[in-house]
Amino acid sequence: MIVAGCDIGSLTAKAVLMEHGKVLADAVMRAKTRPSESADEVMQMAMQKAGLNMDDVGCVVGTGYGREQVSFVDSVESEISCHAKGAWHVRPSVRMVIDIGGQDAKATRIDKNGNVVRYLYNDKCASGTGRFLEVMAEALEIPLEKMGDVGARSTEKLTISNQCVIFAETEVISLVNEGKETSDIIHALHQALAKRVASLAKSIEVAEEVVMTGGVAKNSGVFQAISETLGIQLKPLDGMDPQLIGAMGAALYAQEKAAAAQEAV
Amino acid sequence: MRPEMREYNYDWLMGSMLHAASRVSNGTPKETELTYRYIPYFKNVAQSFIGAGEIGIQILKLFDRYYENILTAHERGQKIAASTFCFSPSIFYAMDIVPICMELLTALGNIVWRRGMFDYMDYGVEAGLPETSCSSQRGALGAYFAGLCEPIDFIVCDTPGVCDTNANAFAFTATFLDKPYYALNYPQVLGDDRSQNYHVEDYKELVRFMEAQTGNKLDYDRLGEVLQEVEKQDALIADIEDMHTLKPTPLAPIHNIALYAGKFTFSGNKEYTRLLEMIADSAKKRVKIGASGLKTGDEKLRVYMIYIDHYTLDMNFWNWFDENSVAHMGGMLSHHFRDNIEYTEALEGISYGVDTSSPESMFNSIAQMNARLPMVRSIRGPYDQPNMWLEETLALAKNFRADCLIYNGTPGCRNTWANVKLMVRDLEKHGYPTHIMNDDAFDDRVESWVATRERLEEFFQVRGLL
Amino acid sequence: MSIVAGCDVGSLTSKAVVMKNEKIVGSHIIKSKPRPQDSADAAMAGALSAAGAGPDDIEYCIGTGYGRDKILFVKEARSEISCHGKGARWLLPSVQTVIDIGGQDCKAMKIDGDGNVTRFLANDKCASGTGRFLEVMAKVLNIDIDAMGRFSAKARSPVTLAATCTVWAQADVIKYINSGVALEDIGAGINTAMAQRVAMLVNAVRPEGDILMTGGVAKNVGVVSTLEKLLGRKIKKTRKADPQMAGAIGAALLSMEQLNGNGRKDT
């Protein structure tokens, strides 16, 4: 049976279609103000790619900030469980998931069956989020996708210590004014973000095998910086787009649900 | 502060509303409806208290009395003492002083007023308290700074050594309003002889201070009477707590707050004894038929709150417990530690007894009792030392058979926020799923109830609890 | 008569004013660029061309704003607090209390009859309570910053909001959007949150006399009207010039004082 997971995040909406544990198609788009619109559109995108329509999909599970607003889902699951499930499916040996999305960062410890043991959100004063990087990318006039590469070219060590997104922006601008290299500033930003997120993971005790999910995981600079700060190498997700892990987890829940329903029949 | 708020005296307004609400239940339906019209914002809350039956009504009456005492104290020639929660007011009653518990006033204002205590809290900041200081005192104190209350005569608190923000708020008030001030100070350990002596010495100094303020000597006979009443209350609480351990618990979430709100306002008073008797009776009735105290009648989960156990406006938090069939096992604030209670047995030196045989023994009793009230008892020293926060939490969680734990505080609470991450880590190791709430128990603006609720639901779902 | 100028390079916008005889003869406002020099040059070029003058005509120029130390063509730099004080006094001679909310900062000050600041307090805590807070929120709501101001008047029951943190408030806003709350109510809640923070600051300097708001947020009618309610005082309107220009105007006026020799020498 074909199942779907739909992850309506604060910044992006994601959909994954799956069959027998394999991904058929996926889609990502910028979220709109109304979550329901984003959900409809991103689902359409994914189904178009797979050449399917809604009737072909047996069960849909929603997740993410906007999950309650999605009309076509059969049930909803929290992002925490979905990211855990998705990451565990891709890499069963994983015991900790660090998920950095647009709005928050979470560290989650999971057991050998993919169930959540403990999790923690970022604290109130929060610069450890994708939003932080976006604001900075804008201020530096660098596309988000390039941040990782640019940061890798850094030669001088700078520090950005302000926890507040808005004030960190000022700090960045004054570094620009001092004539500092963009690559060094970006490197410093990645370090700053990594430190915030690392303390989150450390607070619940870091496990052996850690993966990173959510959009920010695509940023190789952050990926590397977190590895360094934690003192262990984060594991790759074997080709799977980390931003889609939440939606994938939701699809896996949908699969379980569908299977249970079939059994009941 | 909004200028229109300055047109009302804060305590007069609160007193009037509570007075009206407490009398609603006596009226005919027509009269009730009419009264509600005068307290439109308070209507919902009043209804839910009254809906809770005679206990709810008794709570309203208690608060009505509390305000009446404050408003008429000076007419009656009594002095008013500003004080804090976790301070036993019994000594005030023994010395014929009218106490004000600032935190309770803030919490009550939040429950009663639709806009909560925001304006007063902000006024506290305008007066000079840091915005990051604890909202629990800042709310009511703001009203006092603005001069919207019956003036206080002196200040007494017991938080130096325990909580800076709290002690500091009262020290600030003393300077700001130019009032005499005495603060009990607690060492970091509890239970050893040296600390016990210190408690007594400090308490004696406190009594001398109050004697000087009132011009009256402490009357030991009166103190004896009050303490005997405290003893009676303690026995009732012990009964209630015993029943609270049963599954399902016969108590509703609201009973917890009644228990400690009463203790922080009317300890040693007959009114409080009556309230406790009512709670005990109703619980007994439910126990007999094995009924749950929850509205849904069905207990699915037991939660113990490791610090503050309520949440700002509208009684949202308790109602949520009720609606989700979650039994509220109380919090650090609502349990008490007199001798021979099951959960104190594992914790050496943490309980107190009341001995009224001589002035010296009474002094000792009341000083040791005060030193064992919630905050001053277990968050005074390192959380992982014997009988401090961790051990106490584990003992209570075990005794009340909690399934999971929740931390709730205020961003102003340096004391607990400085070590709650460590605490939770240890509690998880002991097998308790534990959730940290990021809200402010007194200020909705820090995190809205919508967000708080979502995080709570997520916790129960993700950890497989509900 | 001499021409003087003031240039205010803010975190979000940069403004330049050219004055003659205490009258504005040219002004210009642009969105700030990453480098303050560039912003200053562009803003000043605009103001000069509006005045029909050239850079050499300017006899004295003072820079202010967050980028004030980076402007090459100014004779000296002054803090925006002093400049807003002067500017406000020019905009409304009866003013005694000034509230300046720009992109990064919120300040409340009291001024004397000459526009000199006698007391001030600035918001140090965090970015909420600044114009940037409103911008971030407008973005989340996907509406125009202009429209946001008008929401307060339309709202039925404004939401309460985590005013302590921009980032956190944003999360709350998203939750409200997701649970289907009307945009007007959310917008009004944002304006209220902002106004509450500002009111605390303003009250702490003990406002007196006529109050004027300067800086970009003065254009947000929602914040202004809520603030009036919270303060229990009217905030005066002025048509003499855009209050967002107050800093640059003040800088130009200070330039004039320097020229006339009644300026202070040492600071």
Add this chain to the structure above:
Amino acid sequence: MDTFYDAATRVRNKPILKWKEEGRSVVGYTCSYVPAEIFHAADILPIRLRGIETDGMDIGDTYYGPFICSFPKCILQLAGKGMFDFLDGAVITPGCDAMRRLDECWRKAGEDYEGILPSYFYYFDVPHKTEPHGMQWFVKEIRNLIDSVERHFDVRITDEKLKTAIRAYNQGRKLLQTVEDLRSQAEIKVSGTDVFAATVASTVMPRGEFTADLEKWIQSIKQNKPLKNGQKRLMLVGSISDEIDLVELVEKDNHAVVVAENLCFGARYESNQIPENGNPVQALAEHYLGKSVCPRMYGKYKERLGFLKDKIECAGVDGVIMQNIRFCDLHGAENALFERDLEAMGIPCLRIEREYGPLIETGRIKLRINAFLERIS
């Protein structure tokens, strides 16, 4: 002066490293309520724990929660990074709540990072009052501390040794007071930054060496030409600070000189000499607890205000800058009271809230200082 700057701006400064090379012990403490004389008497180098030179907060934030002053968090961060590995001991006090929880946070971090917890880790319970029972408690606390140092380090701290230590510290105090007198004069010959460097250095240098250097420095100050005229004379008060760059920032454009301060790492207790005869423990207790002017001693606002007024008068202060670290309630509230009372006396005040640590908010702080100077000129 270079020695002072080195000592004041580096956690692992030369005198400490040299001391260690000689195989002697170093003990760190968190608060000015700890009688350093005790350690001096045992030939242990007592140093104030500081939070400078941090470049992140990942370890501090792992253990501490979010709403906490960054000063103790920075100490924990440094400890976690092994910057304090030269310590043979640490003494934690209940200076404030954030500070006393350093005990737990450091111990727990010690379970996760090997070797960061000194083998001697002591909790020194300073009471919050000076009434007779408070003083008695503190005397006993001092005796307990002495006992435990004797046991752990296998030393004997006799009354005689304590008296010698008191004498050594008194000498430094007297000299620091001389510096205070010098900077208060109408003709300013020394910058506030230099003086602060010297006072901070006094908390992390071996006393003998410090006193000798200070004496030389004082001689050289006397030879200095007066600084430029027309600068505003400022006083700096508020939350804990050992940051030289903060004073530097105030003095940067030569518009102002810091002529007085009332800071935890400053010279505020230095005007008091400890009696060198009689019972040394009693004398230490009366000095450290009885003469303290820090807001953790609740209910003593009037004394503290009086202290400020004296300094303001004696140093001819034009304006007072009051800073508090975010989440520091003690100083935050007190600054508001100071402002109220000092402004009423016609003394201009500037209140700022800031973050401790690498000076990141330079721009914002400078703006306020500039505006303040414009206001008072």
